[in-house]
Amino acid sequence: MEKKLVGVIFCMLLITAAIVPVTGNLDLGSTDEGRNPGDTTRDWITLPEPLPVDMLLERSISRRMSFHNGYPATPVTDEELSTVLWAAYGTTTTGARTVYCPNGTYSTTMYVIRSDATYIYVPTNHSLLLWKTGNYLDLGQNTGAPIKFGLVWNMSIAPDEKAGMAEIGMIAQNVYFDANALDLATITTGMSVNDLYELDLPANEKPEIIMHLGHPPTPYDFTYNPLPESNLPTVVNNTLTLADVVNTRQIVNEWNTTELTLLEESQILWCSYGTSYLYDNINHKRHRTLPSAIDIYPFKIYAANQSGVYKYTPATHSISLIVSGDKRELIENAVGHDNISVSSSPWIIVPFWDKNVGSQTYLAWWWYESGAIVHNVLLEAAALNLGGNVLSVITDQNGLRSALGLSGQTNLVAMHLAMVGHANGSAQNNPPLAPSISGPSTGLAGVQYNFTMVTTDPDGDHVYYWVDWDDGTNSGWVGPFPSGVVVSFNHTWSQPGTYTIKVKAKDTYGAESIWTPFEITIAGPGLDIEITGGLGITVTINNTGTIDATNISWEIVFEGGFVIPAQKTGTIPIIPMGEQSKIQMVVLGLGKKTITVSVTANDGIAAEKTASGFLVLFFVIGVK
Known part of the structure; x- marks a missing residue:
């Protein structure tokens, strides 16, 4: 045997x-699918200039709606895609971003999924970087959309998922606004997002949201039909578009004593969580100013001024007094306000997540929704020529509820705080100029090299630097340093190759410069x-x-x-x-x-x- x-x-x-x-x-x-923006063998697509969009902001907000299925095969043009991507996460004329991240981290990676391949949107030069070839449009829910956006949280940049999801909520709002202004269709989906792992995401990235972009199965059909008058004025259109407001957004830390008009207060409340002044003749309903997971809208909006605290009711666009008296100092004491004079803001907006309405199971989506709320507030503030700011750290939930007259309602959890008003002097905070970088252009593997960076801030603010070494490592934010002071960084590359170092700066208010590239060839x-x-x-x-x-x-x-x-x-x-x-x-x-x-x-x-x-x-x- x-x-x-x-x-x-x-x-x-x-x-x-x-x-x-x-x-x-x-x-x-x-492989060539690994992220290395400095690799000249990778395919880049330079996007065309964004199209001019002349729809006023408030009308774009009122037309915001989700299309769940039935997208026709009609392609989205490169010009349309360019316009939506810039609005979503691009760089403004001042060097800032189209969304404002309170902690200045900007931790979202936007994967643009098309039938030919998947790309990464690169805001600094408004281009697409090839990530993975092949058709991955089957990832996520099937709507028939010819383009999908995979919105992914980079855990290495922002270790707090709340901050990452809030930023994604801001990005998604701008996608909605410019999509409908271009007569395109979109929807935010949070189910099946783990499908994005099939794109071979880096280990430090977590899928959060998939958005769909295409043409609507039926054309938009709205009728102007505002809500009946209440104790708040009817919503009106201002004169600025989405592009106008993101380019002129004013992020400030202190406000003067000028009170807001009732119309200004009304506009801010409406955009935060209100109901459209347009009636949708296709779906026979009014839409809200932002989407909500499983369509339940679990937030309650409260506002405070020098007279008292008010609760906003979106269904009737009205407010009711909760407690009289100026509670703004008590509010300031309950939040991590850094150097922001919360109590000087004449109109403070506090969105509370109601745990009795929105399940803890969907907590990440409530972070998204809270980010969308405060983003809308900043947009409308800019449309009203007001300065605004946002806080994402609430140090004392009990203290905040007590200040607002809500002591017994422990089911309410504040995730953000938004402040608007007229600013002292110049309200516009300008980002630092693009940093200059000096150092060797050639070197050897295993040898440490020194580089110097310097930038100036137009407002004289102190600055931080972030250096991306193009080998999978970065410096993180380092600082603060006085404006105009030369700062040294050193780095060692372990492998030979040509690397594109990138450096950017931000001021103490979070306004970021554009990237400055610098190429070094490492032999070995x-x-x-x-x-x-x-x-x-x-x-x-x-x-x-x-x-x-x-x-x-x-x-x-x-x-x-x-x-x-x-x-x-x-x-x-x-x-x-x-x-x-x-x-x-x-x-x-x-x-x-x-x-x-x-x-x-x-x-x-x-x-x-x-x-x-x-x-x-x-x-x-x-x-x-």
């Missing part, structure tokens, strides 16, 4: 060696490993770098049961640039094995590859 078994194995070995390829290549290193050996089968295995070490690799140590390890020998080590004195060295290892065993090859050279250059194969006595087959 044993002789028959040995004979069968021997015959199988001969047959397999004849008909099965015994070599295979394995490359588990970074580059090690690439191939593993092939046959009689044992052959390991080929290629020096793909720009200098000779020296003092290379290597290790081969077999895992997965019986194998002799299971490990082999050695050294190679030198592999000249552009050449290779081969290692042969003969083993004995049977069954599926995991093969790991590790290589280390001088200058800290290292590489590791793992493959699997099937070992039949001395032969390794099916390496992959």
